[in-house]
Amino acid sequence: MGILQGKRILVTGVLTDSSIAFSVAKLAQQEGATVVLTGFGRLSLVERIAKRLPEPAPVLELDVQSTEHLDTLADRVGEHVDGLDGVVHSIGFAPQTALGGNFLNTSWEDVATALQVSTYSYKALAVACLPLMKEGGAVVGLDFDASKAWPVYDWMGVAKAGLESCNRYLARDLGKQNIRVNLVAAGPLRTMAAKSIPGFKEFEDSWPDKAPLGWDLSDTLPAAKACVALLSDWFPATTGEIVHVDGGVHAIGA
Numbered sequence: 001m002g003i004l005q006g007k008r009i010l011v012t013g014v015l016t017d018s019s020i021a022f023s024v025a026k027l028a029q030q031e032g033a034t035v036v037l038t039g040f041g042r043l044s045l046v047e048r049i050a051k052r053l054p055e056p057a058p059v060l061e062l063d064v065q066s067t068e069h070l071d072t073l074a075d076r077v078g079e080h081v082d083g084l085d086g087v088v089h090s091i092g093f094a095p096q097t098a099l100g101g102n103f104l105n106t107s108w109e110d111v112a113t114a115l116q117v118s119t120y121s122y123k124a125l126a127v128a129c130l131p132l133m134k135e136g137g138a139v140v141g142l143d144f145d146a147s148k149a150w151p152v153y154d155w156m157g158v159a160k161a162g163l164e165s166c167n168r169y170l171a172r173d174l175g176k177q178n179i180r181v182n183l184v185a186a187g188p189l190r191t192m193a194a195k196s197i198p199g200f201k202e203f204e205d206s207w208p209d210k211a212p213l214g215w216d217l218s219d220t221l222p223a224a225k226a227c228v229a230l231l232s233d234w235f236p237a238t239t240g241e242i243v244h245v246d247g248g249v250h251a252i253g254a
Contacts, residue, residue, distance in 0.1 A: 002031030003232040008081040010129060012038045012062060013090030013142075017049055019191050020142055021090035023224035028086075029054045031228055036080050038062035038073075064091055064121035074131040084132040086231040089125050089141035092118040098155035100198030106155055114155045119162035126170055126181070135178045140230045141167060142223070143185040143242060145250050151202045164242060171240030180239040182230045186223035187215050187246030211247025 009028050014021040014037050025035045035057045039046030043061055050057045058080045063069045077084065094114035098106045126139050144153070146161035153160075164183065171181040188203035208215040223245045229235065230243065244250045 005032030007033045007085040009033045009086040010036050011088045020220045020223050023220040024227045027224045027228050070128040073128040086138045087129050089122050094156040100152050103154040114159045118159035122166050137179045138231045139181045140227050141183045143183040145185045168240045183242045184226045185244045190217050210249045213247040215247035
């Protein structure tokens with residue numbers, strides 16, 4: 001019996017089968033969960049990708065900048081499952097002008113977009129799902145270590161720092177309902193999101209050499225395993241935490 005047997009999990013942000021979100025959805029199903037997906041924009045692509053899972057999963061449209069989408073999310077998810085035991089936040093975006101070494105020149109409008117989609121949406125998604133969430137449930141978000149200023153990451157790095165703070169405040173407030181809230185800080189991976197970052201090759205070139213355990217830029221499974229573990233009942237007293245799945249780079253000095 002899998003560690004998510006009988007659980008109902010909402011996974012956001014699936015775009016391709018190389019994404020961490022897809023790997024989480026696949027592993028969650030293999031561990032016994034019923035999965036519902038959300039996507040934004042190219043829904044027909046997400047629907048095709050969903051058919052590559054062990055069990056085809058329903059796909060709902062979710063634009064986290066849309067109040068209507070968020071307000072109706074619980075009802076729409078409720079058409080497929082009678083509750084939620086876990087939610088995976090795999091949503092992030094910054095305009096190109098907010099990345100790639102343009103930190104000092106980025107406009108507030110573009111910074112605001114990055115913060116709304118990549119930071120505020122973590123809280124917005126959790127609140128939107130609360131009507132369906134069961135006591136003992138879990139919210140898990142995907143992070144990239146924000147304790148340092150990284151090359152080319154710029155305002156997305158600031159957004160991730162906000163995400164880490166939001167994680168702590170959500171853990172504080174949702175703990176009253178026995179809902180755990182944690183982040184998985186994965187190392188760089190060759191996903192669609194990574195390809196949109198100008199200069200991402202700087203991470204690719206240096207990360208595997210820095211990681212004590214080594215690092216495979218194409219392997220999303222370690223990050224997915226951490227997410228699934230946090231969604232399970234095996235971490236009943238862990239919340240507000242950031243679990244690093246980066247080969248150990250976060251612990252190593254220059």
